[in-house]
Amino acid sequence: MTLIESVARTQSLHAKVAHVIPDVEWPVFAEDADAILALKRERDAVILAHNYQTPEIYHCVADLVGDSLALARMAMTTDAKVIVLAGVHFMAETAKLLNPEKTVLIPDLKAGCSLAESITAEDVRRLRRQYPGVPIVTYVNTSAAVKAESDICCTSGNARKVVESLGVPRVIMLPDEYLARNIAAETDVEIITWNGHCEVHERFTPHEVRELREAYPGITVLAHPECPPEVVAAADFSGSTAVMADYVSRRQPKRVAMLTECSMSDNVAVQNPQVDFIRPCNLCPHMKRITLKNIRRALEENRHQVTIDPEVAAGARRAVERMLAI
Incomplete structure (x- = not known):
């Protein structure tokens, strides 16, 4: 498999994200994306990707995407034998809780969470x-x-x-x-x-919101509810990542700023190319530990498998299932 062949085979994938990944950059991702598609078929695997994953993961190799709640629900419905969680460790643990008989992989064990x-x-x-x-x-x-x-x-x-x-x-x-x-x-x-x-959301300030409104009159400001209350009060709307994405898709604001992790704006921009996204975002260093390369390695080497002590799992599963039952 040559790079040229991989680029050719993955053109349809690149077409999905051409709005945010220029042609000149796609060859960096093509080989790994091509390999991941083949590995998923070989291993009967699915990739669950959180909204904070980068576009080449979220739109090109992921099978199921969403916020924490959506991923928890999706983890219960898949028939695949292997789940690769493109997100942080607690998400992989949740997938394992709901699928104790399946193999759940996290591409990087250091993909943690300040919360x-x-x-x-x-x-x-x-x-x-x-x-x-x-x-x-x-x-x-x-x-x-x-x-x-x-x-x-x-x-x-x-x-x-x-x-x-x-x-x-x-x-x-x-x-x-x-x-x-x-x-x-x-x-x-x-x-x-x-x-x-949350080390991503706690850094946003009301001053940033005022600056956005001064620099871009008429801008719509959306804030994640992990932001400080003063930031949420200064925004036009607050909601989870899924709710913010839905807001943009339904309302189609001319210009929008999403006060959340950087890749969220990129992923919503792919689906709404006519909306002008201003990006006063903060990177999550943990989410960014997940890459095409280590997703590929996880599938090739069966790493890193998520395990949970059975006694702990029983109590944790009960708390998650109570949530899902509401």
């Missing part, structure tokens, strides 16, 4: 002792061990629905302080927060 690292299972047990009887709602951006100590999980897309489904006056919501505070502003339920933050 997942901000809290431990012992922290959750301590909160239970401090607030006896108060339900614990845990964001999916956490380890399986933390999920196992929780009552139910949530994502940024369903957090309010999960909180209100419990029918109680007060809940503990962890680990993202800003997501919890933003949900608290939308509901009458009292929410006890934890001091965890």
